[in-house]
Amino acid sequence: MKVVASAKKLAVPAILLVGCALSCSVSNSNLVDRYVELVVMYVGINFILTLSLNLVNGYMGEFSVGHAVFMAIGAYTSAIITVKVFSLSLGPWIFPLAVLTGGMASALAGLLVAIPSFKIRGDYLAIVTLAFNMIVKSIIENVDFLGGPRGYLGIAKLTSLVWVFFFSFMALWVIRNFVYSNYGRGVVSIREDETAAIIMGVDTKKVKIMTFMLSSFFAGVAGALYAHLLQFISPKSFDILKSTEILIMVYLGGIGSIAGSVLGASVYTVLLELLRPLGIWRMVIMPLVLVFLMIFRPKGITGLREFKWFIPSAEKKIKLFKHKV
Amino acid sequence: MRLGLSYLIQQFLNILQLGSLYALIAIGYTMVYGVLSLINFAHGDVFMLGAFIFFLAALWLKLPFIPALIVTVCVTVCVGVLIERLAYRPLRNAPKMSAVITALGVGVFLENFTLALSPYPQHIPEIVKNRAWVMGQVTVSSIQTIIIAISVTLMVILDFLVRKTRFGMALRAISWDISAVPLMGIPVNRIISQTFALGAALGGAAGVMYSLAYPVIDPYMGIMIGWKAFISAVVGGIGNVRGAMTGGFILGTVEIAVTMFLPSTYRDIVAFTLLFVLLIFRPHGIFGTARSVKL
């Protein structure tokens, strides 16, 4: 028994270590095609985005439609740090620090949506998030320091497979822990019946602040990784179309489910790559897929179900299906 | 002094032109929200289609202005009704979120579909000969006159429809309580279709007039204008037709005023900040009152 218990304890660091080592060796060898590696990195970044939005839209049942704004804040903050503030000669550790700082800046911005959400719900909150997206985009366009509408240049390619794996894994692990804690149950109770939740003692304000901040933190992390992968960001990279793309991934995979986010991000990203020969027409097909999905399978591929290995061992017996949202 | 009387009159004309375009589109948002409680995100793209079809009608069919306008409105009406029929009606009883996401999806579809057909932006040829009348220091262009005249006429007709006809009564009844309406013998589906048709007609007409005034069209033009119109609807209290018209002129005034004092790139920041602040402090619009929710 003891051996099993300690093995379980080591599982998380072990997976992290093996994963990092593996992705490091893949990057440094020629075993995997560079293009495939790039697509895998996009899957990872999109996974972080999808999962972070799923927290707000799926688990909490609120409706954020401007998620790209948090990505933008993470991207620009981290880019400023690696380009202007610190010289890269300080060492490779500047990059993860820049990514985390980007995430934190984004988490702070998350407060700007969290606080209105105390009073405003549903459609109106959706518009608040969208307005916020537009405001930040317009501000960036008007600030010369950030490159204005032309975009921000000179970002080094610092995102590697290892870092994408590391941050994807952290997002998965941390958000899973959150969801299966009493805070996470509080999040779902808000979705199910906010009035009943607050009367039963759930501090809904605290829960909303934490959820929005956690969500925007990881969106910021994803934005930072994105900026240092593409090496170029502009206000246009983070407009409503990007936000819609993230929404598609969330609802394609399935709301309120980590497995759904893994599937949604992977299927969407890979499908988009496979359809590349179609050129612009693939961008016509994608929104159609979303519409059909909403009509015929509104709960996404997984439909509130969860992969067994994402569930903490103590929680495995809960039957998470056959439920109408 | 730059802020002379003639300058102010000139700006006032600009406000009328911009404001009436916002108002026309805002009516479409507000009517659909009234009957379905749905933000029809695709409405801005119906406006874009209006500009686009007008462009084709003028370029390919070589139609003069009025026939081109009529053809455009007919096509956008069909598109508006089809969107409701194919995308929103199957979701009438689904969770609200599904419908809103579908609306977003339809919008992106229309944008990318238009983009896929041909490379844009493109310039619209001069369809209406633009004459300018100079009165003192004020210049009035024929296009400006056409836009303001057509918009105001359309708004008066719509206001009459909503207030005085059976359709208008049914529309207001549905806005009040959709579940009780079939009991009173009102054909809900038909009224909803007609609402979409009317909204799309006004949106399409706005698209035509916009492309007269700003003759560069691109598939994404509907996003920003659509959102501005939506802000107008929220300013006036969403669901309220006269509110939407007023909201359009208020937003027009704010935007023109901003460009009088600040670089024009600040216009969007001000518009969206207005929306943000308004939603937080007066979510039911300047004129609206909150409906109380019973527990």
Place this chain on the structure above:
Amino acid sequence: MDLLKITGLTHYFGGLRAISDFELTVNSGEIYGIIGPNGSGKTTLFNLITAVYRATSGSILFKGTEITTMSSDRINALGIARTFQNIRVFNGLSVLDNVRVAQFNKFQYNILEALFNLKSFKKDEALVTERAWELLKSFNLDHRAYDLAGTLPYGLRRYLEIVRALATEPSLVLLDEPAAGMNQVEISKMIETVKDIRNKYGVAVLVIEHQMSLIMGICEKLKVLDFGVTIAGGLPKDVRKDAKVLEAYLGSEVMD
């Protein structure tokens, strides 16, 4: 000792007076009943106590603390829990999680301890879970613990609401028509349950009910509301004979 002391409570909906100059004192460990015809303001009273609505005027003291302007979750933390007339369990959470989330005011770990799965988090979670199991067992809900609450039959969801209320460790529970739609056998079981709440958990109960058998069977004191106005109060046997009460319930056989 006064557990709950309400004085001069008045609430208007628009121009409509829903509750007027209401007075009530509930002592620790008491079972207090509130009856009255539909629309007489009973549920409004519960909504005022739990801060779903804000009182137009008047004061509500709980354990000597003014709670009239407090937020619902703080009131719960002080020790008031409730059930709802139209059951409002969290359908998308498992039965176990419904009871665990109700301990939101009780667990100690902070957000970082939760996010990084630290020892203190696991220890507290184990405690929360254990307490939830104990409660579920004593109300015979443990066999459905892993099912989603939305899949439970009506009767069990009523009990789950009571368990969820008790999980917040209250000293006063407000029950809003706990026996609505139940037959006589089920009502007797509910009577035993309400007695248990007081006797086993030492919790005072304020109960709204239309089922007179339940009210007369368990309540130590009664108050009768009609159109937001208190028309009678006192011991059940006295209220039963009150002329005004008979008038309010005229033609209703339930008073027998």
